[in-house]
Amino acid sequence: MTTLFEEKKGPNTFSTSVQQFLESGKGPSAHATASDLASTVTSSDDVDNALWELWDAFFNAVARSPTPHTAHLTLLSAFAALPPSRPGSQESSRHAQSDGSLRWADLPGFSAQWRDVHDILESRRGEGGFPAEAFLRFCSFSAVYLRDTRGAGQVHPINVIYAARGTLERDAPKTETLSLDVNVASVWIRDGGQTLWDSDHDSLRQHWATTLDHPTDRWPDGRGLTRERWAMWQERLKTLSVDEGELDKDTKAVAGEAANVIGALLEEHH
Structure with a gap:
């Protein structure tokens, strides 16, 4: 809530x-x-x-x-x-450690x-x-927080996949939210892509196998988070960055930045 x-x-x-x-x-x-x-x-x-x-x-x-x-x-x-601190209330917190303290x-x-x-x-x-503005701001903050904590904070790298999958892998994204959704997916990749790339893939698969292998319009085989999937995201972002349709200038710019991030990752680890 x-x-x-x-x-x-x-x-x-x-x-x-x-x-x-x-x-x-x-x-x-x-x-x-x-x-x-x-x-x-x-x-x-x-x-x-x-x-x-x-x-x-x-x-x-x-x-x-x-x-x-x-x-x-x-x-x-x-x-x-x-440092951890212990509540003064006698009523225990569901967030407390075994010793009763908040970490x-x-x-x-x-x-x-x-x-x-x-x-x-x-x-x-x-x-x-x-x-719409609140959602973009919230995701922008979250992606930078993910980047700064390198995945060790309270926002998980899997959110990059959720954002990319929901927009970049759909043949017909919702028209009324297309620009916003592209912007959000681009922000997650631009600021959180490196963290997702560096994540332990065995751990990702252990906890998020269903998400990784879920088939989508543009990834029908659902073959996890592969180099080819990253490349597909990059190509989609490149296309969107020069879109002459309904995407606004700022959205196209962010899409281009996200495509460049993926390009650098693929080049560095070719």
Whole structure:
């Protein structure tokens, strides 16, 4: 769930502090801000709800902020650098470790909530306007986060495949969202492609075999993540980057950048 589309939001304990850090660039450091927010979580009577509110405030800020999301990523890194802390509440958290502490290096609650927000934004992207903008911003942030954490964070490289498969491997993508979907797929590949390329393919296959082998219009044999599949993505992106149809200039530019990333990977590892 997300409060992003709620006209009358209830109070969020964390929104003001998150926004002040992201907008001002002054005041408390990222570490101090993250420490204060973490302390608010651990002192809450309902730790799990507090974590939900924290990430809701954070993801709302991501979706409403233009790229780049440098300050957002800085704050997230500060959270991940915090030592574990133990909630004061007697009620246990489902995100707690065996000793009852919250391990901030794992960004407790972040991953599941990220997936919820992503899927909600994806489902509403066809509305255009703010929902479409929010989805692109959210994916842009996520792809850079994936790149910066090299796949060791809370966003998995498999999301690059999902984005590419859903757009680049379809013969007839939805016309009303074509430009947005190409932009999103291109951003994931441009910023997250290297991380996907460097991922342990045995581990990918162990956990995501069905996704890797799922047949699509342009990949009917479903032969996993092969060099040929990367090359097919590159050719599709090249074609889209010079499309004279309904793609806008910015989308074509990002598609070209993504094609160049794949080209460099294929050349480096030929």
